[in-house]
Amino acid sequence: MGFFTKDIKDLNDLFMHGLQDLYYAENQILKALPGMIEKATNPQLRAGFEKHLSETEGQVHRLRQVFELLDADPKGEKCPAIDGILKEGKELMSEIDDEDVMNVGLVAAAQAVEHYEITRYGALIAWATELGRTDVVPHLKASLAEEKATDVKLTALAERRINPQAEKAEKSERAKPKSTARRKPKAARPAAKPASKKRTAPKKARRRA
Numbered sequence: 001m002g003f004f005t006k007d008i009k010d011l012n013d014l015f016m017h018g019l020q021d022l023y024y025a026e027n028q029i030l031k032a033l034p035g036m037i038e039k040a041t042n043p044q045l046r047a048g049f050e051k052h053l054s055e056t057e058g059q060v061h062r063l064r065q066v067f068e069l070l071d072a073d074p075k076g077e078k079c080p081a082i083d084g085i086l087k088e089g090k091e092l093m094s095e096i097d098d099e100d101v102m103n104v105g106l107v108a109a110a111q112a113v114e115h116y117e118i119t120r121y122g123a124l125i126a127w128a129t130e131l132g133r134t135d136v137v138p139h140l141k142a143s144l145a146e147e148k149a150t151d152v153k154l155t156a157l158a159e160r161r162i163n164p165q166a167e168k169a170e171k172s173e174r175a176k177p178k179s180t181a182r183r184k185p186k187a188a189r190p191a192a193k194p195a196s197k198k199r200t201a202p203k204k205a206r207r208r209a
């Protein structure tokens with residue numbers, strides 16, 4: 001973009017600029033993913049990254065198809081946003097030694113990338129629709145669906161945790177001997193408090209609602 005001239009004059013220019021930004025971004029992500037795969041020791045995370053690498057190849061191909069439909073040459077425009085996100089992820093990876101912590105960090109770094117892509121595809125779909133270029137929308141929507149699905153999977157991994165603390169807690173819970181609780185005589189268990197009238201009333205009210 002020129003410093004003294006305004007290169008983006010209308011919505012079509014804005015759309016083309018966004019498309020070139022995203023084309024650049026997808027290509028940068030394609031270069032970054034092998035490094036993330038290498039660092040991921042969690043099997044599900046690694047498999048997820050591998051799958052997304054092949055999806056990203058398909059997304060680059062789809063963007064080329066969009067350029068073709070628009071009679072434009074596939075061209076990337078340097079995007080400082082994705083450069084920053086990927087740079088931060090790379091720096092983070094270089095600062096972590098512990099495998100478990102690395103997996104947690106990788107999930108967060110990957111989600112930052114997915115969220116960036118989701119907003120960019122979302123904007124492009126809205127602008128293409130407004131510009132009447134509904135022919136390119138299905139290509140953009142197909143990639144958006146993949147980005148969203150990847151984000152959902154990453155969230156699930158983060159919640160089930162790859163997080164070492166949560167995993168440790170889960171393991172120790174599973175390791176507790178079940179027999180002890182069964183052998184405990186019923187009388188030894190603390191008796192349940194009788195429900196007061198005040199507590200019963202709202203319960204009934206909730207049931208009726």
Ligand SMILES: [Fe+2]
Pocket residue numbers: 026029056059117147
């Ligand atoms: Fe992508």
Ligand SMILES: [Fe+2]
Pocket residue numbers: 052056113114117147150
């Ligand atoms: Fe992605």
